[in-house]
Amino acid sequence: MAGSQLSRLFLMMGFSRPMATVRVRFAPSPTGYLHVGGARTALFNWLFARQQGGVFILRIEDTDADRSRPELTEAVLDGLRWLGLNWDEGPYHQSERLEAYRALAERLIQSGHAYRCHCTPEELEARRQAAEQAGRAWKYDGRCRNLTAAQRAAQAGKPSAVRFRVPEGGETVWDDLVYGRVEFAHSEIEDFVLLRRDLMPTYHLGVVADDLEMRITHVIRGADHLANTPKQILMYNALGTPQPVFAHLPLILGRDRTRLSKRHGATSVTSYRDEGFLPEAFRNFLALLGWSPGDDTELMRTEELIRRFRLQQVSRTNAVFDRAKLEWFNAEYLRTEPLEKILPQVEATLKKFGLWREEWAGAERDWFARTVELLRPRARLLNDFTTWARAFFSDQFDYDPEAVKKFLKDERLPALLTQLAEALAGVSDWTHEATEAALRGLAEKAGVKAALLINATRVALTGQAVAPPLFETMLVLGQDRVLTRLRCLIENWPGPKPT
RNA sequence: GGCGCCAUGGUGCAACGGUUAGCACGGCAGUCUUUCAAGCUGCAGAUCCGGGUUCGAUUCCCGGUGGCGCUACCA
Numbered sequence: 001m002a003g004s005q006l007s008r009l010f011l012m013m014g015f016s017r018p019m020a021t022v023r024v025r026f027a028p029s030p031t032g033y034l035h036v037g038g039a040r041t042a043l044f045n046w047l048f049a050r051q052q053g054g055v056f057i058l059r060i061e062d063t064d065a066d067r068s069r070p071e072l073t074e075a076v077l078d079g080l081r082w083l084g085l086n087w088d089e090g091p092y093h094q095s096e097r098l099e100a101y102r103a104l105a106e107r108l109i110q111s112g113h114a115y116r117c118h119c120t121p122e123e124l125e126a127r128r129q130a131a132e133q134a135g136r137a138w139k140y141d142g143r144c145r146n147l148t149a150a151q152r153a154a155q156a157g158k159p160s161a162v163r164f165r166v167p168e169g170g171e172t173v174w175d176d177l178v179y180g181r182v183e184f185a186h187s188e189i190e191d192f193v194l195l196r197r198d199l200m201p202t203y204h205l206g207v208v209a210d211d212l213e214m215r216i217t218h219v220i221r222g223a224d225h226l227a228n229t230p231k232q233i234l235m236y237n238a239l240g241t242p243q244p245v246f247a248h249l250p251l252i253l254g255r256d257r258t259r260l261s262k263r264h265g266a267t268s269v270t271s272y273r274d275e276g277f278l279p280e281a282f283r284n285f286l287a288l289l290g291w292s293p294g295d296d297t298e299l300m301r302t303e304e305l306i307r308r309f310r311l312q313q314v315s316r317t318n319a320v321f322d323r324a325k326l327e328w329f330n331a332e333y334l335r336t337e338p339l340e341k342i343l344p345q346v347e348a349t350l351k352k353f354g355l356w357r358e359e360w361a362g363a364e365r366d367w368f369a370r371t372v373e374l375l376r377p378r379a380r381l382l383n384d385f386t387t388w389a390r391a392f393f394s395d396q397f398d399y400d401p402e403a404v405k406k407f408l409k410d411e412r413l414p415a416l417l418t419q420l421a422e423a424l425a426g427v428s429d430w431t432h433e434a435t436e437a438a439l440r441g442l443a444e445k446a447g448v449k450a451a452l453l454i455n456a457t458r459v460a461l462t463g464q465a466v467a468p469p470l471f472e473t474m475l476v477l478g479q480d481r482v483l484t485r486l487r488c489l490i491e492n493w494p495g496p497k498p499t
Numbered sequence: 500g501g502c503g504c505c506a507u508g509g510u511g512c513a514a515c516g517g518u519u520a521g522c523a524c525g526g527c528a529g530u531c532u533u534u535c536a537a538g539c540u541g542c543a544g545a546u547c548c549g550g551g552u553u554c555g556a557u558u559c560c561c562g563g564u565g566g567c568g569c570u571a572c573c574a
Contacts, residue, residue, distance in 0.1 A: 029574045064573055121572060128571095137501045137570080161572050179504070188502050188570090196572040203574045227503060227569040250505080250567095257566070285511095288523095292512045296522040315505095315512080318567060322510045325524045335537075378536045407534080454533045466535035 022054025023217050026080075026087070027207070029061040030072040033268035034079030036260055036321060037222060037252045040286050044249060045220045046085045047287065047309040057214055058090035061207075063098075063200050079269040083279050084302070092214070094206050101201035104209045104239075105162045105194050113238035114194055116152070116160040117144040139190040162195035164204070164235065172230035177247035177311045179223075184230040192231055204228065208235045216244050220311070223248040223318075247311045250290045251318045260321055276349060276382030277326070278342075281333040285326045289319045299332060331380045339373055346372050346385050353386040355393045371476045374468045391462040392476065395484075399494055403465035407455040408495030415498070416446060417460065420453060421486040430479045432471045439471075460489040 026042040028034065034042075049056035058080070062068040077091065094101075108114035117140075119127075124140070131138040145165065147155075166189045173183040194205040201209070211219060226248050236243040254264035261267060272282055284300055292315075293300070293308040300308065334342065347368075350356040360368035375389045391397040423438040439457070443450040454470050461473055461482060474482050 027574090031574075061574060067573065117572085119572095124572080132500090135500075139501090139570085163572090182503075184503075190570090193572045198572080200572085202572065207574090222568095223504070224568055225574090228574095248504090253567080255510085259567080288511065290511090294513075296513065298512085298523055317505055317512095319512090320510060322524070325511065328524055331536085380536090403534090449533095451533055458534060464534085468535090470533065 020215075020217060022049060022052040023057065023215050024049050024054060024220055025057040025059050025090075025211070025214060025216055026085075027059040027061050027210075027221075028076050029064065029067075030069055030076060031064070031067045032072065033270065034076045035267050036269060036286070038076075039079060039083060039269045040252060040289055041220065041222055041249055042080060042085050043083065043283060043286050044291070044309075044311075044314070047306055048218065048220060048311060049088075050306045051309055054217075055088045056085075057092070057216070058087040059092045059210060059214070060090075060094065061203070062093055062095045063203075063206055065200070068095075075268070075270070082270060082273045083283055089214075092210070094201070094210065097206075097210070097213075098199070098201065100213065101205050101209050102195065102199060105201070105205060108164065108194065108235075108238060109162060111238065112165070113235075114162050114164050115145060115147070115191075116155070117163045117191075117193070118155045118158060118160045119143055139188075140192075142191060145191060159197045161193050161197045163191040164194050164231070164238075166191050166231075166234060172233050174229065174233055174243070174246055176226075176229075177218075177245060178250075178314045179226070179248055179316055182226065182229070184227070189230060189234075204231050204235065208232050208239075211244060212236075212239070212241055218245045218247060218311075220247045220249065223250055223316075247314070250315055252289055253318050253320050255320060255322075257318075257320060264321070272326075276384065277330050278333050278337075278345065278382065280337070281330040282326070284333070285329045289321070290315050290317075299329075327380050334376050334379050334382075339369060339376075342376060343369060343372060345382055349382040349385055350393060353383075355386055355390070357393075367476065374472055374476060378466065378468065388464060388466070389462075391464070392473075395481070397463045399459060399463045399489075400465060403459045403463065404494045406465050407459050408493075410452060410456075411496055411498045412446075412448070413452070413456050413495065414490050414493055416442070416448065416453060417456060417486055417490055419446070420457065421483055421490070424479070424486070425483055427479065430475070432475055435474045435482075436471045457486065460486050 024045045026038075026045050028038050028042075046056050048054070058077075060073050060076075062070070062073070073091070073093075080087070105114060109116065127141060128138045140163070144160075144163070167186050169186060171183050171185045172189075173181060176182050192204060193202050195201055210216075229246055229248075233243050252260050254260045256264075269282070273279070280302065283302060284298075284305070287300070287305050287309070288298060291309070291313055294310075294313055297308075347356060347361070357364075371392050372385070375385060375392060379385060379389070385393070420439060420442055423442050424435060427434045427438050439453055440450050443453050455465075458467050458470050458473070459465065461467075461470075461477060467473055477485075
């Protein structure tokens, strides 16, 4: 038979059994921007899909009309695009599939797995309060669970919600790819609402209907959904359909160990983009929040992440978001990525700050590349190119007060720098060697340390106390600029003047 | 409160019955140097507590404590 031949073929290829194509989804609700936790969930889904040759689906869960903001969908997509998490299907919108959810709810009523509940939200709230005041844990009391035919008929046509009929005894157990065996007693699960009285589906209905419809094989989502899982499994059982594999991800916390939120600073991943983080660095950092390849490897390009990622290796412990480490990753990528991959990103950053000049893409392309190469070992964020390294791309820059204080305090400097400008003006071949010889020669003649001149000149040329090695800096700035900036500093001397 | 999950230095991860408990970030010190990074060297710093099981527990079991999550006609 063809099937068994196929099985044998898979066995020969090293697969234990022929598996259906992996299909995973990221299903954000557009109630906010793409935050770090959501981005990590999306990343893990994406890594798994890419590794398995599967399909990564994007689904927008926008059934809460009060809280969903359509324009935020675009913000979420924006974040995913920045991170390079491309999706193969979608984005699907739940708001466009309302009929399907209503039909599924009806089907569950027909099969006896769900029922109409006529309790109003106000009544429910009152009973909940009463129970809590009496010190009892509230759970829907099942008032409408077993109405007689006559009672149902009396309510026919009136607004009602649809609730799932949770089995009375027993428990639901599943084998989570991350958390292992997890079980919940049915007695702990209330008859949850599937369809609201306004006919909008709740999360549970929408998720199960869509995961079924989209043939999702693996549900990879935050551990905050752990307690939702038995409800959904109950629905799969009621529908007589196989359930997907579940893999829950530990949560990402802020420094104070509470859930990451606005209080902890940047909450949207695009704000990290705006600060000048590289997407590949951010991805690498994110991948290591709750997962490790099992050894000490940390720097992993995307291909390696895809190759080594294992859901089974995902940790069960919540992780604290460590900004300092993220910055380290970024600095590392800034220094070590192939220059061609960095240049366009520096270009985009300069454009964003209005410092870009078109000739750097044309005639002065080499100059631009050399300059970025010179600067990048000391940069931590892309934005450093427009702030700290501004003087390399613009003649308009300020002297950092700290630099002035540190390196321009010697009263002899105005005179010395005047002589230095003269000496440098006389250099005919503008090379590292020639400029260095001119400066050191002057230092020796004047009887001062070369470092005094070097440090002061660095401030003159860059406005900063920290910059690349001076003679390399002179080279990329060129003779005219160097002389101009030296004279400019002397004329506008910000340090102590000779008495 | 109930239910669930988790617990290795400040942080992220290793060690899945036997290691002087490893790596990275961060911190500190030294080195290099033309400032600052980078690099190199070194230092400090952890198995939540208590019981078991075992020749032997970070590891397995139980209890406690703590943290987090859920507890909606939100997702």
